[in-house]
Amino acid sequence: MVVGEISQERNLLIIGGGPGGYSAAIRGAQLGLSITLIEQADIGGVCLNEGCIPSKIVTHAAAKRTEITHLQELGIGIPENQFDFKKLLSYKDRVINQLRSGVESLCKENKIEMIRGKVTFLATDKIGVENGHQFDIYEFQQVIIATGSTAVMPPFLIEKGERILLPHELFAIEEVPDHLIVRGSDYIALEAASSFAALGAKVSVVIENKADFPFDESVNKELSRLFKKRKIKVHKELQFISTNETKDGITMTFLTDKNVEETICGSHLFVSGTRIPNLEPLGISRFGIDLTDEGFIKVDGNMQTSLPAIYAIGDVTEGPMLAIKAIKQGKAAVASIAGQQTEVDLTFMPVVAHTIPPAVSVGLTEQSAREYGLVVRASQFALGSNGYATLSGKKDGFIKVISDATTEIIQGIHMIGEGAIELSGSFVQLLEMAAREEDLKFPLYAHPGISEGFLEAVEGMVGQAIHAAPVKEKRQSIIFK
Known part of the structure; x- marks a missing residue:
């Protein structure tokens, strides 16, 4: 040297x-x-x-x-x-x-x-x-x-073989796995499960303890539905016992919430790891x-x-x-x-997953808003009722808006569906500006376009979404106390 x-x-x-x-x-x-x-x-x-x-x-x-x-x-x-x-x-x-x-x-x-x-x-x-x-x-x-x-590998995987993959290894793999086991529920795990299933792999997702997907409960439910539709098997509330790797594949053993031992076998195991x-x-x-x-x-x-x-x-x-x-x-x-005034506020950092379709969460979920003691008004508009989503063949998903019914200030915006990633910046901006329901209803939205679904979700808070049938027994706009 x-x-x-x-x-x-x-x-x-x-x-x-x-x-x-x-x-x-x-x-x-x-x-x-x-x-x-x-x-x-x-x-x-x-x-x-x-x-x-x-x-x-x-x-x-x-x-x-x-x-x-x-x-x-x-x-x-x-x-x-x-x-x-x-x-x-x-x-x-x-x-x-x-x-x-x-x-x-x-x-x-x-x-x-x-x-x-x-x-x-x-x-x-x-x-x-x-x-x-x-x-x-x-x-x-x-x-x-x-x-x-x-x-790095989580503590339970002391030894790492060729079939146990971290993120940078999975997305550099040279062939589509026959059966990919995805451990975890963070956005990287969801992207891995969704994309490799679409590319032809059999995919099983294993989620330990009481963990769930990292979004609003409604988005989590829709993700579960879409995974089932695409034959992605999700195993929840498991307690890890062991992992065994051979030259032919991976075997993971868990204890279910019913205290029954369960074994899942695959060709490869993906773990997001600990950073x-x-x-x-x-x-x-x-x-x-x-x-x-x-x-x-x-x-x-x-x-x-x-x-x-x-x-x-x-x-x-x-x-x-x-x-x-x-x-x-x-x-x-x-x-x-350089001597300038500056500020970093991560309050409204979006949670984003490039699943199929993509999912985005900004601000409070419906559950967390109730836990904060807010009087919550929530409205959800299905993209299946949106003209552009229909003509483009991308009808899965919805847009959900949550506000404080007392002040009408928007508290959270959640979306699963085509255009979610691109719209997430607008969602963040609206929450940063403490926008009210009227601020979202006032502008003009391109027609036909996915963004119209956002407008209809807001109008649905007071039962005025044009492309949603009136709900007689259970109002589309729900207030929780």
Whole structure:
């Protein structure tokens, strides 16, 4: 190893080139800051290269495959059983390379210095960067830690074989599993179950204890119905006993809620895993930075740590381990360093799953709203009554709106159905603005369009949805006390 004799000076270092890190770098450059971005692997981090983008390419392909029957109804000739998984993998690699090159070009155009290497903190204002036989030392005025997290196997799986897959491994698999066992109910597990079932795998979902899907009860119920319709077997309220892997497959043994032993056999097992922050290799804990009991870096509203020159964003901080959190925090951190007022509020962070169809939850669920003591008004509009959903062959799902009946302020918006991902931004904006029912009814909605279903869900709160039959005995607008 060659050690640099002279320490080099930099203004702002960003450690980690994932979505949070490179967004912070570009925003910092836009604000006039001198930025150095350090990444030990590929720019874009796990999200672009192994996680978010690869997984969504697979879920996108799966969703398109479910449309073949409808395309045939439209007169478009597509053989239903013709599917080349290797072509999908080739497409995935091409898209990832294209996006990665785009990010690299943006960094260059914003005059961001890019360094490849592994970082170690030498002091609270100094790091070392190792790249092969080269070791350089940099002193900095400020640094942002954006090193993300790593998925590790849960404690019950001490030994991991080739047939037990973490997220980045499942979405890089080279052939569709014969029978995929999906353990868990988080959004990644739901996407894995939904997409691989559509791609031809037999899928079984196992959910331990009293856990359920992470959405409003109505959305959870609809997801269960759709999984059953697509022959995805869901096993709930199980107590794990053991896992056995052989060269031929996986066997999982559970105890049911009726105290009966149950065995599930498959070709592969998927687990979302436990994500741990990538901090230990940095050596930052040696300098007394404040950490939570779980090992995350504590930050204030400006993303500043207990060490004034050091900021942290994304998975190394508390809260949901999502790219949208990292991006928001990264922009806030550089804005604060540039002397601007900033704020990060994760109250209305959407829960999103790219299932078939996709599901979104923003704000309070109906149950949580009642638990808060609100007088709840809830209305649900089925997409099967929406003109565009019908003509496009995507009638599954609904839009549900929850408000405080006393103030008419919207408290939660939940959707499962085509367009949910795209509409989620509008849902978040409305809750951030503390919109009232009238604010949602006043605007004009494109016709025909899925968004009209949103309007009808709001109008249904007072029994005025145009495309919903009047309910005589049980009102569509329900008030809970």
